[in-house]
Every structure is written in C-alpha cells, then in structure tokens.
Amino acid sequence: MLARIAHELFWLGRNVSRAELTARMIDGVFQADLQGRPDDPSGVTLSWDGVLAIMGSTATADSGRPSRAETVVLLSTDPANANSVVASLERARDGARAVRDVISADMWEAINSVHLGLADAAVGVTGYGGPYSFVSYVKSRTALFWGVASRTMLRDEAYAFLDAGGRFESADMVLRMLRVALPPGGESSTSPRDGQALALLGAVGGLQAFRRARVAAPSAAAVASFLLYTRSYPDSVAASIDAVRDALELADANPRASDPVLRLSRVLADLDFRGRVGGRDGTELVEVCEIVGNELTLADRDIAERYFGGVAAPSRAA
Amino acid sequence: MSSTAPVGTFDEVFDSDGTPRAHAEQLVAELERLGAESLVAAGALRDAIFMRQGITFDLTSSDGAVADRPFPLDLVPRIIPAAEWRTIKRGLAQRIRALNQFVDDVYHEREIIRAGIVPWKLVASRSHFARAAHDIRPPRGVYTHVAGCDLVRDSDGVWRVLEDNVRTPSGISYMLENRLAMTRLIPSLFAHFRVRPIDQYPALLHAALRWVAPVADGDATIVVWTPGPANSAYFEHTFLARQMGVELVEASDLVVRDDVCYMRTTNGLARVNAIYRRLDDAYIDPLEFRPDSLLGVPGLIRAYRAGTVAIANAIGTGVADDKAVYCYVPEMIRFYLGEQPLLENVTTYLLDDPEQREAALARIDQLVFKPTGESGGSGVVIGPAADERRLEELATTVRRDPTQWIAQEVVRLSTVPTVSADGTLAPRHVDLRPFAVFGEEVRIVPGGLTRVALEPGSLIVNSSRGGGSKDTWVLDDEHDYDGDAALTASFSPPALPDLRLGSWTGQAQQQQQQHRPPP
Numbered sequence: 001m002l003a004r005i006a007h008e009l010f011w012l013g014r015n016v017s018r019a020e021l022t023a024r025m026i027d028g029v030f031q032a033d034l035q036g037r038p039d040d041p042s043g044v045t046l047s048w049d050g051v052l053a054i055m056g057s058t059a060t061a062d063s064g065r066p067s068r069a070e071t072v073v074l075l076s077t078d079p080a081n082a083n084s085v086v087a088s089l090e091r092a093r094d095g096a097r098a099v100r101d102v103i104s105a106d107m108w109e110a111i112n113s114v115h116l117g118l119a120d121a122a123v124g125v126t127g128y129g130g131p132y133s134f135v136s137y138v139k140s141r142t143a144l145f146w147g148v149a150s151r152t153m154l155r156d157e158a159y160a161f162l163d164a165g166g167r168f169e170s171a172d173m174v175l176r177m178l179r180v181a182l183p184p185g186g187e188s189s190t191s192p193r194d195g196q197a198l199a200l201l202g203a204v205g206g207l208q209a210f211r212r213a214r215v216a217a218p219s220a221a222a223v224a225s226f227l228l229y230t231r232s233y234p235d236s237v238a239a240s241i242d243a244v245r246d247a248l249e250l251a252d253a254n255p256r257a258s259d260p261v262l263r264l265s266r267v268l269a270d271l272d273f274r275g276r277v278g279g280r281d282g283t284e285l286v287e288v289c290e291i292v293g294n295e296l297t298l299a300d301r302d303i304a305e306r307y308f309g310g311v312a313a314p315s316r317a318a
Numbered sequence: 319m320s321s322t323a324p325v326g327t328f329d330e331v332f333d334s335d336g337t338p339r340a341h342a343e344q345l346v347a348e349l350e351r352l353g354a355e356s357l358v359a360a361g362a363l364r365d366a367i368f369m370r371q372g373i374t375f376d377l378t379s380s381d382g383a384v385a386d387r388p389f390p391l392d393l394v395p396r397i398i399p400a401a402e403w404r405t406i407k408r409g410l411a412q413r414i415r416a417l418n419q420f421v422d423d424v425y426h427e428r429e430i431i432r433a434g435i436v437p438w439k440l441v442a443s444r445s446h447f448a449r450a451a452h453d454i455r456p457p458r459g460v461y462t463h464v465a466g467c468d469l470v471r472d473s474d475g476v477w478r479v480l481e482d483n484v485r486t487p488s489g490i491s492y493m494l495e496n497r498l499a500m501t502r503l504i505p506s507l508f509a510h511f512r513v514r515p516i517d518q519y520p521a522l523l524h525a526a527l528r529w530v531a532p533v534a535d536g537d538a539t540i541v542v543w544t545p546g547p548a549n550s551a552y553f554e555h556t557f558l559a560r561q562m563g564v565e566l567v568e569a570s571d572l573v574v575r576d577d578v579c580y581m582r583t584t585n586g587l588a589r590v591n592a593i594y595r596r597l598d599d600a601y602i603d604p605l606e607f608r609p610d611s612l613l614g615v616p617g618l619i620r621a622y623r624a625g626t627v628a629i630a631n632a633i634g635t636g637v638a639d640d641k642a643v644y645c646y647v648p649e650m651i652r653f654y655l656g657e658q659p660l661l662e663n664v665t666t667y668l669l670d671d672p673e674q675r676e677a678a679l680a681r682i683d684q685l686v687f688k689p690t691g692e693s694g695g696s697g698v699v700i701g702p703a704a705d706e707r708r709l710e711e712l713a714t715t716v717r718r719d720p721t722q723w724i725a726q727e728v729v730r731l732s733t734v735p736t737v738s739a740d741g742t743l744a745p746r747h748v749d750l751r752p753f754a755v756f757g758e759e760v761r762i763v764p765g766g767l768t769r770v771a772l773e774p775g776s777l778i779v780n781s782s783r784g785g786g787s788k789d790t791w792v793l794d795d796e797h798d799y800d801g802d803a804a805l806t807a808s809f810s811p812p813a814l815p816d817l818r819l820g821s822w823t824g825q826a827q828q829q830q831q832q833h834r835p836p837p
Contacts, residue, residue: 004822011820018817034501034508035515056816083817091819128352129360130505176814198517211563215537217521297815 006161006251007308008098013165015092016111019085020142021173021204025051026076026085027135028203033068051075054176055083072131077122085138086122089114103162104152110145117141160251161307164244168303171240172296174204178224178237179289182282197223209233224285228292229275237292238271248303260302267295324775328475328732329745330396341399341793344510349394352504354741357393360503361737364391367502373495373553375781390786391496392736393504396748396768397511400795403764406469406477409661410752411760412651414465417484417638418756419654421461424637425451430653436646440670443721444643445691446485446636448599450606454623456632457530463630464523464594465754466490466766470664471732478662480729480749482639482647483693484631486596489767490519490753491557492787496767500789513791514764519753520561523594526757530628531592538591541567541581545597545613555596567593574617577624592628599633641690641724642668665727669720678725679716682709685725687716695780702728731777734788736770747771749779750790764792 029051048071055075078084089111096103096111121137124130146166153159181200197220201207204227207218213230216222230236245264249255256262274288331342338346349357368374368388375389398406423430424441425448431438441447466487468480497516501508524540531538544555546568559566571581572590580587595602601611606619621627637643645666648659667674667685678685682701689697699712716723733745752766768788769779779785 007820007822014820030505031498031501034505035497035513053812053814056814082819128356128504128506129363130502132502133363179812179814208560208563211561214563217525293814300818 001157003307003309005099005102006157007304008095009102009158009161010165010168010303010308012092012095012099012103012111013162013167014169015088015095016142016145017166017169018173019088019092019138021170022055022075022083022085022088023131023135023138024205025054025173025177025203026072026131028199028201030068030072030131031202032199050180054173054180056176069126073125076131076134077125085134086118089118089138099158102158104148106148106152107145110141110148114141155250157251160247164247164251164303167240167243167247168296168300170235171237171244172300174227174235174240175237175289175293175296177203178227179286179293182220182224182286182289200227204235206233206235221282221285224289225275228285228288229271238268238275241268241271241292241296244299251307259306260299263295263299263302267292267299324730324733324745326473327730327745327747328471328473330471330732330734330748332735342397345395345397345507348507348510349735349743352506356504356741357737358741360393361741364388364393364499364503367499371495373492375550375553389492389495390772390781391499392746392770392772392786392788393500394735394737394743395500395507395789395791396734396750398765398790398792400793402477403792405660406752407762407764409477409479409659410465410467410754410762412655412657412660413467413479413482413647414462414484414754414756414760416647416650416654417465417482418460418462420643420650421484421632421635421638422455422459423654425634426453426455430650433653435649435653436643440642440721441637444637444640445722446599446634446640448634448636450603450619451632451634454633456622457532457625457628460526460530460630460756461632461635462638463526463530463632463756465756466751467754469661469750469752469766470729472664473730475732476662478664478729479644479647480664481641481693482644483751484635484639485598485693486631487751487753488551488554488596489751491554493753493763493765493767493790494519494557494561496787496789511791512794514794516763516765519755519763520558522755522757522761522763523558524562524564526755526761527592527594527628527630529757530630532625532628533591539581539589540564540592540594541572541590543567543569543572543593543595543597545569545601549596551596558594569613569615572615572618574615574621577617577621577626579615579618579621579627590627592630594630599636602629602633636691639693641666641688642670642721643690645724664729667725669716669723669725674725675716675720679713682713684728686728687712687723687725690722690724695778695783700728700777728777731771731779734768734770736772736786736788744774746774747777747779748788765790 029048033048048068051071074081074084076085079086079090081087093111093114096108100108117137121134124133149162177200197218198207201210201218201223206227210218210223210226213233214222214226226233226236228237231239231242233239241264245261245268248258248261252258252261271292278284331338331346333339365388373389374386420430428438430436431441462484464487466483466489468483469477470480471477494516527540528538531540540562541564542555542559544552544566546552549555556566565581567581573580573582573587575587579590579593581590597613600607601613603616603618604611604614605616607614619633622629622633644663645668648663651657651659667678669675669678685701687699687701699708701709731747731749734748735743736746738744748768748770750766750768752762754760754762768790769781770786770788771777771779772784772786781787
C-alpha cells in the first residue's frame with residue numbers, strides 16, 4: 001500500500017488513542033485533585049503541572065503553578081492547543097478523510113460525527129460541571145470507533161497500521177504518565193505518593209483490573225509494575241508494545257529484517273525479564289521506564305523510516 | 319438563599335439569626351452563585367447518571383407498584399469541621415472497642431454481668447443472643463469488624479448516638495457513590511474546601527479482613543457472601559466485592575469439608591480464609607440456626623468454631639446492637655475501658671422496669687417507641703405522629719412483652735439546606751451514619767452516609783420511606799496547604815520529548831507545534 005496511506009492510518013490510530021487517553025487522564029486527575037489527600041501531603045506528582053509535563057507541554061511552566069480550570073480547558077477543549085483532546089480528534093477526522101476509501105463507512109461515520117455532540121458535552125468544562133460529560137462523551141465515541149473497526153474492517157495491511165498506531169500511542173502515553181508520576185530518584189515502595197497511584201490507575205481506567213489481578217494495596221510501585229509488565233492487562237506498556245509488534249509483523253513483507261519489529265521484540269524480552277527478575281522497586285522502575293521510553297522514541301523513528309519513506313520522522317537528535 | 323429552620327432546631331449551616339456559620343460561608347456563596355437553575359440541571363444529570371450506572375433502589379408506591387428510582391442524592395453537601403470530626407471519631411472508636419469487648423464477654427467470662435452492671439436476664443432474652451457462639455473466640459478476638467453507628471444532633475447541636483449497628487450495617491456504597499457523583503456534578507463546590515477523601519474504605523476493609531483471616535502463609539482468600547440478587551442491598555454487595563477485587567459468593571458456592579470452608583472454582587475446591595457475610599446469623603448455617611434456611615452453608619459454624627475461617631461480623635454480635643443493651647453502652651465504656659464516654663446516648667427508657675414503663679406509657683404521645691431487636695426503622699412508633707388507635711395497640715403490645723421494647727425522647731434532628739424540586743433551598747432534617755472498620759485497630763472513614771428527610775418538617779430519613787442522602791465532607795485543617803505548595807515546587811516533573819503530531823509534510827507540524835503564549 002502507499003506509504004502516505006499507511007502513515008495516515010497509523011496516525012489516525014494514534015490520534016484517536018491520544019484523545020481517549022488524554023480525556024481519561026483529565027478525569028482521573030480532576031477527581032483526585034478535588035479532594036484533599038491528607039495521607040499524601042508532600043508531592044502531588046500527578047497533578048496539573050505533572051499532566052502538562054506528560055503532554056510534553058511547557059506552555060504554562062513559567063507562569064507559576066497552573067490552575068485546575070486553566071489546565072482542564074487547555075487540554076480538553078482548547079482548539080488552539082495542538083495537544084488538546086479536541087485538536088487530536090480534529091486531526092483524526094482530517095486523517096480519516098484522507099483514507100476514507102480504505103476504512104469502512106461505519107468507521108468514517110463514527111469519527112466524522114464526533115464533533116456533532118462535542119459542543120454540548122464541552123459546556124461543563126468551562127462551567128460549574130467539570131469535565132465529566134466531555135470525558136464520557138469522548139470515551140464512548142472513541143470506543144465506538146475501535147468497536148466498529150474491529151467488526152467491519154478487513155484484517156489487511158491497512159488495519160495493521162491503524163492498530164499499530166492506536167497501540168503505539170497507548171504504550172507511549174501510559175509510559176509518559178508513569179515517568180511523571182513515579183517518584184523521582186526512586187523512593188521506597190511505601191512512598192507517601194501512593195495516593196497518586198489511585199489517580200494514575202483511575203486515569204488509565206485500570207482500577208478494577210488492578211484489584212482483580214493484584215492483592216497488594218495500590219502503592220506507587222505496585223501500580224507502576226502492573227502498568228508496565230502485566231501482559232494480561234490490555235493498556236499495560238508490555239501488552240501495547242506486544243500488539244504493535246504483532247501488527248507490524250503482519251504488515252511487513254519481511255518482518256525478520258524489520259528494524260522496528262526487531263527493536264520492539266527486544267524491548268518486550270527486556271520487559272519480560274525485568275518483570276520476572278526484580279524490577280519492581282522504585283529505583284528500578286524509574287530506570288526501566290526511561291529505557292523503554294527512549295526505545296519507543298527510536299522505534300517511532302524506525303517505523304517512519306521503514307514504512308513511511310522517512311517522512312515526518314523525528315530527528316535523530318531527539 | 320435564606321434558611322427558616324423550625325424554632326428549636328439546630329441548623330448546621332445557618333446560625334439562629336440566619337447568617338452562615340464560618341465553615342459554611344464559602345459553600346453558601348458558591349450555591350448562591352450557581353443559582354436554582356444550575357441545581358435543577360445538575361439534578362437531572364445526576365438522575366441520568368445514576369439510572370445508567372444502576373445506582374437505584376426500589377420504591378414501593380401507595381398502590382403497591384414497585385419502581386426503580388435513582389438513588390436520591392441531595393446536591394448540597396453536609397460539612398463537618400475537623401474539630402467536630404475528631405470528637406466523633408474518638409467517641410465512636412471508643413464505643414466500638416467497648417461493644418467488641420462486650421460481645422467477647424457475654425459469650426465467655428460474663429464479667430460485666432457478675433459485676434452487676436448488665437442483668438443476665440436481659441442479655442439472654444435478646445433475640446440476637448446466639449447460644450451457638452458460646453465459648454468461640456474468633457481469630458484475633460475481633461467481633462465487630464464493620465460497624466455503623468447512627469448519630470444525631472438535638473436542638474443543642476450536640477452529637478449523640480441514636481443506635482448502634484454491628485451486624486451488617488449497609489450504606490457504605492452509597493456514601494462512596496455520592497462522593498464520586500458530587501465530583502462529577504458540581505465540582506465547583508469543592509473549590510474552597512479541602513475535603514478528606516473516603517475512597518480508601520474498600521482497602522481498609524480488605525486490610526481488616528486480611529488481618530483476621532487465619533492463614534499459615536501466603537495470601538488470604540477473602541470473599542463477600544451475598545444472599546443473592548433479590549436482596550435489597552445487592553448493589554452494595556457487588557460494589558464491595560468489585561472494589562476489593564474479591565469473589566462475590568452465594569451459599570451454593572461455599573462448602574465445608576472436615577471443618578474447613580472452601581469455594582467451588584473451575585480448578586476444584588479453593589480454601590476460603592475470611593468471609594464478609596451480608597446475611598443474618600439465623601440464615602448462615604442450617605445445622606445450627608434455622609434449619610429451613612436455603613441461604614446457609616451446612617457446617618460453617620463447625621469450621622468457624624475450629625478457627626479455620628474468619629466470619630465478619632462474628633456470630634452473635636447482634637446482642638450488642640440490641641436497643642435495650644444500647645442503654646448500657648456508656649456503662650460498658652467505663653467498665654471495660656476505664657474511660658468516660660465521649661459521645662452520649664439519647665435519653666432512653668427501659669420498659670422492662672415497671673416504674674420507667676408506666677412513666678413512659680403515661681407520655682406515650684410524646685415519645686418514640688422501638689422494638690429492641692429490629693433494625694432499619696422497622697416497627698418504630700413515633701408518639702407525636704401516631705393516631706390514638708395505634709397508640710392503644712402499642713400500649714397493649716408493650717405491656718404484654720415489655721422486655722422487647724424501649725422508649726426514647728423525640729430528637730429534633732438538626733437541619734441542613736436541601737435542594738427542592740424547583741432548585742431553591744430549604745432546611746431538612748438529617749442524621750449521620752459513619753462507618754468503622756475494626757482490624758488491627760479501629761479505623762473510621764471521614765464522614766459517613768448522611769440521610770435526609772425530603773419532606774418539610776419530616777423526621778423520617780429512611781430511603782425506603784422517601785428519604786434522601788447527602789455527600790458528607792469532613793474538612794481537613796491539619797495541613798497547611800501553602801506549605802504544600804512549597805514542597806511541590808521543589809519537585810519538577812522530568813522533561814519528556816514533545817508529543818509528535820505526525821503530519822505528512824513536516825512543515826505544518828512545526829507551525830502547529832508552536833506553543834500559544836501562556837494565558
């Protein structure tokens with residue numbers, strides 16, 4: 001297939017995923033932020049400045065602590081901010097238009113009609129209501145998109161790139177959240193920031209999955225290792241990377257010579273090893289997150305170079 | 319907004335001349351800013367969310383039809399200042415420790431009876447006194463793992479205990495759902511307060527159950543035992559099982575072999591170490607209690623007696639929340655703990671005593687009469703609200719079996735402003751049920767379930783009879799939040815690479831990535 005089309009599909013997946021995860025994160029942090037954390041007076045690491053850091057944004061970094069209202073609007077409905085949910089959805093729609101002949105009509109309709117209810121749902125974001133309606137709308141529309149995609153789209157190269165994009169973005173976003181939320185310098189497992197672990201789980205929607213999978217209390221380290229290593233949890237970093245690798249293997253004519261496939265396989269093997277052999281205390285978790293984060297940046301470049309003709313690849317310096 | 323609390327009633331938000339109390343000033347201002355229209359809109363959203371999520375209860379209307387209604391959460395939260403909460407918390411912890419010791423005592427040494435403080439005749443005649451529990455000491459000596467005491471404030475504003483619930487108090491799921499709903503519906507109300515979180519309750523309960531579960535090594539298997547989906551509190555049972563990440567079992571899932579309790583799984587029988595049961599003693603084991611119980615597990619008491627399984631709450635705790643025993647709780651606190659009670663009882667008359675009985679019956683139209691073994695408000699007769707025929711029947715019943723009745727002075731429950739159908743605010747009467755968990759120590763989640771009577775002047779707060787509930791905020795004043803800001807400032811999040819936008823040309827990408835100036 002055309003490199004340009006593969007690129008559009010990959011980024012369609014990424015933008016839809018990014019919109020959903022950003023919305024979930026806003027919801028999780030918003031709720032944790034509303035209530036005091038007397039058990040956690042020291043570091044609100046996954047708070048609004050943390051959220052901005054996750055989004056790679058430095059826009060308000062020098063104007064003091066960003067306020068709750070400012071950040072919520074900036075990241076949800078602000079069309080001028082390229083990292084807002086609305087901007088991601090808008091890019092997804094533009095991208096879908098470019099591949100309208102490739103994706104199914106249902107998928108096009110799902111993504112094209114997002115903006116119809118968006119204005120209504122966004123009212124609360126600036127008013128007294130908070131982001132709840134907006135977030136639940138975005139969650140249901142993105143779920144609809146992935147739902148019809150899984151039922152109506154031929155499992156060909158096109159689907160593989162769409163899927164790879166969606167899962168790549170999940171891995172990237174969850175990893176970004178972990179890198180910001182984990183205590184710097186790797187504190188002990190009984191970190192006073194454990195309260196934030198709940199917010200983090202809430203932010204990725206994994207609270208119940210965690211409780212069913214682990215007996216441990218949701219401490220920062222327990223949550224981080226769950227979100228990093230647990231293959232049976234679909235939004236864990238390991239499960240997402242696994243899915244990206246599988247998708248690229250399908251799409252590639254010669255996967256055994258593919259840089260991104262080889263790189264991701266190595267990252268996965270490393271994650272498996274670390275998950276089994278130690279790798280669960282604070283210091284090591286921070287280290288693993290950083291390594292995997294760097295590898296993902298390289299994999300992103302590999303994917304662009306191998307499949308998209310090197311277009312829009314991140315610079316090697318990054 | 320104005321408050322016209324009935325004379326002689328304590329309003330928690332406005333003082334007697336109608337000005338907001340200091341801790342509620344910001345709340346009143348914010349409610350005024352929102353106005354009636356926003357409150358009506360938020361109410362509609364609340365009902366839609368609750369219906370969608372299945373947070374409902376069955377309401378039986380006068381013609382007998384049962385309707386599924388969204389749980390009636392009032393949008394005005396109730397605020398409890400930190401200092402008041404400290405008293406409540408300590409008072410309750412003290413009370414629950416005493417009740418726990420009392421249960422242990424009456425099934426073992428009976429010291430309080432030999433000391434002449436509580437008559438044995440009274441204890442042994444309680445309907446929830448369980449002979450089967452005699453001489454059984456549950457793991458780690460904890461009986462009242464989960465407790466919910468109902469608190470009220472009379473016209474003087476003093477907190478008093480109205481009744482104790484140490485069997486299977488319910489309402490915790492509504493308390494947690496209320497908070498979640500409030501953060502979604504009117505988050506702006508939270509803006510001026512630091513409200514202590516309550517979402518750690520399932521973790522506390524889980525930890526307490528782990529603490530009592532008899533295990534040699536490895537992790538304890540804990541289950542929540544429900545009578546089944548037909549039970550009115552089934553939502554709460556599923557909620558707790560889901561929040562704790564444990565199995566929700568019914569009787570048919572459990573089996574006792576050789577004094578050990580197991581559950582049936584796809585991998586065969588699996589040992590169960592602790593059971594949080596949500597059904598009464600009478601139904602749990604047909605071999606020991608009601609032989610006709612289909613909800614029970616034969617042999618469970620044998621396993622319990624052998625100490626291989628913890629049951630929460632323990633068998634026979636009902637004797638401690640009996641309403642006649644309630645009168646003796648302050649004495650228990652002095653006897654077992656050597657402390658003065660921090661929370662008082664409501665004035666109560668034991669009708670077994672001929673003198674008190676006749677004095678109470680002479681004022682039958684001024685007092686509240688309660689059957690001692692019931693819970694959840696069933697069988698209660700409110701003298702001032704009952705007609706003459708009902709009162710005559712009551713007098714006959716009480717005289718026939720006075721040991722099963724108590725009488726209490728009517729408490730003019732305190733009021734809190736509450737949203738009416740048109741969005742305006744009016745004072746309504748409230749009570750409070752805080753929830754305590756007894757594991758390694760007594761832990762009480764800040765706040766509790768505030769129930770509110772939605773009819774003007776009504777003192778009936780039960781949701782089955784038209785009552786609603788409120789989110790309950792315990793304020794946190796123990797931390798200086800400016801100090802927090804300084805701490806937070808020392809932390810700077812790691813710099814991550816910018817999010818990529820992936821445009822095909824690369825030109826547009828750079829333009830879009832230009833950050834807009836700070837607002």
